Amino acid sequence: KAGVTQTPRYLIKTRGQQVTLSCSPISGHRSVSWYQQTPGQGLQFLFEYFSETQRNKGNFPGRFSGRQFSNSRSEMNVSTLELGDSALYLCASSLASRTEAFFGQGTRLTVV
């Protein structure tokens, strides 16, 4: 059974650009959540999607957006990149809300 797949694994972008990250959850899982991990702040919640609906949103600026498709795959987009957006972005999938979360390997975003 395939795990959570995140693409790409690494990205280098310039300030002001935008970026799209992708997450394919475990087959059959309908809940996808995104987290940002930085050395100083730890893991911070970005969004949660369930059956294409955003159920929760973290305290991030509007430059951060996301969506979920009918096949449960999810994307997040960051526009007008800033140096502080450099982080490991992690996606987690769950069968449903309040069940065990399984994480992908993450996308390492570096903004220069």
Added chain:
Amino acid sequence: KQEVTQIPAALSVPEGENLVLNCSFTDSAIYNLQWFRQDPGKGLTSLLLIQSSQREQTSGRLNASLDKSSGRSTLYIAASQPGDSATYLCAALSGNTPLVFGKGTRLSVIA
């Protein structure tokens, strides 16, 4: 608002030692608590999930306990090995909020 704390931030032990990692949370009305392992630059690997109705869960050399009344969970690692070196994170799920993570304990097992 749920807050999760992990102490100590770092721990170094000799190989073969049994050890306990601590996790505390402020809101005892949790649905479950999950322990993860993270290797440098990698994603999170789920180790154990304890439902709110459970007191403990075991997997191999790992045992996690949950005491909701005191707002504490512990992860016990028996007979530690160098391969156990990683950062261990706990996360609490409560209400309609997403997982709330502690900052983790960085474990080094010295051969």
